[in-house]
Amino acid sequence: MDVQLGETIIQIFGVLLLAPLVAGIYENLKAKTEFRRGPSIFQPYYDLAKYLKKEKTSTYDTNLLYRWVPMLVFGVLFSISFVIPVIIPIPTLFAPMVDFLGGAMLFSLASVFLILGAIDSRSNLSAMGASRSASFSALAEPTLILVLFSVAIESGTNNPYTTASLVSSNASLYLSLTHILSSIAFFMIFIFETGKLPVESSGLSEMGMIDEGRTYEYGGRNLFFLKYAAWIKQFLLGSVLLNIFIFPWFMFTGITGSLIDIIIMLGKWIVLILIIIFIEQILAKVRLFKIADFLAISFTLAILALVLFKLGGAII
Template sequence: MLPAWSVQILQVLTVLVCAPGISGFVAWLEARLQGRRGPRIVQPYLTLAKQFSKETLAPHSVGPFFFVAPAAAFACYLVVPMLIPVLTSYPLPLGYMGDILGGGFILALGSFLVAVAAGSTGSSYAQLGASRSKTFAAITEPVVLLVVFTVAIITTTDLPYVLGATIRSGPEQIVRPSHLLAAAALFMVILSETARIPVETHTGTIELGMFEEARSFEHSGPLLAMLTWGSATKQFVFYVLLCNVFVAPWGLASTGAVKAVALAVAAIVAKACVVGIVVAVIDNSFAKLRLYKITEFVSAAFLLAVLAVVTLFLGGG
């Protein structure tokens, strides 16, 4: 039996180590769907090693916040795995520090820090990406709030472990209309927050449609590595939240047994790969929306979240 504190650390390490691999898998699968050989799945790890070995360069106009923001944002993304069920179905010692709403605030704080660091550079591209990301975040963040409200109404609490236990209690919990609408809204937010089509082409370098990539234009060396790793970590955290809280909270360890925890690690990686397959198919099936059309996409997510709340009051919960 593993002590609870060691499983807590293992949750963070699982997200930290596996996040670049999930990004590499999605990039590899997208290339295969397009008929290309594409990069290796381990390419993100090699890229990170290369970036950490390079020198850090910065514009003359930046202040200390430019150097602190990547590490602070990276730390924010690593706090959330302490609050959500990554490997266990029962709360760990730090699991009650915050709820889904608190985790959403922490993720938003990390994104805000990166945007402020980009804005302090004076670079037109970096400032453009930062301003655009915060403009659309003004719509996506209320979506997360409404999703949390839906969860709170269903389970009488917004603790992610309780919602996961509710979903595992029976198949009828998954197909309830309010839950399906909330899960669909959350998935649309994930596409937006992880720089995926139809909101953004995460591999593109066209300045007219860049959000996530533009914010790190002026960073280099270890600072760029932390931003890249943090972006992959945020993506994996969203996948974990979707799988282990909303859609498929199975495969989690009910005890601290070594075998059960090891199977939970394999299960979350497999479920994240399944979500990655869906994302890769969407990336290859649709074109990127025009800039003024993105508000319609995120507004549709907001509408689904509102319908989830309204459906509860109409007897669909």
């Protein structure tokens, strides 16, 4: 079998298998820090199996868009795993199809589908979640694009695989203020996009409902696709954060190397999860309207990274 094809298959199935596992490890470790037993790290797999057994539900006046949104969101987010350095450091078969900005656009497209589906559900709670999500995304999405653009112009390429290789092999690039500020901004966006920002009355509480509101009316197999898509999105964003911004080393090539990469990736993720949990524990819960301030800071850091690059990208 062609090595590149084998590596592509390993990465694709690696994303499908590791995305729920990472979510399970996060919930388990978070519970441990709160002196609770917590769910099994395999609980997300059990949940997915449970959703598959249940029938789909929808209100009587929804149209085809509402019914197709879960599969569209899953398909868009899953397709990103074909083109970015999630597990292996060299381009997959489909990598030439999308660059940094294309990947950011796909993340935005998935969010748009979710918002449209929530509005079409005819639910006031879903519409409220969609409205809040759209408001915050007005800052989050441009920041994501700016951060990726900063890294692209800093490394001289818009190819994420080439960028990861350059960052891992060039200490001056890795230690530049442009890269450091971009990393901080991306980390802040990652915390927001994956729902890790501690928000007052979050979850299914009406006062703090954001992401949960957009999927409030879905159930059964539809919820299977949306939950799986959310975990894939978390895994993809976190993998980009780890493999390009924070820890771009120890990625191997070849079939055997790709299998080793999966184990190394799990180790990287455990470290990232511990950092996130630590931040959640030390930060006071944020009021809903303060999320915009948090995103504004990340946007400012992304702008500052571009300015510093223009001024010469000083090295620490």
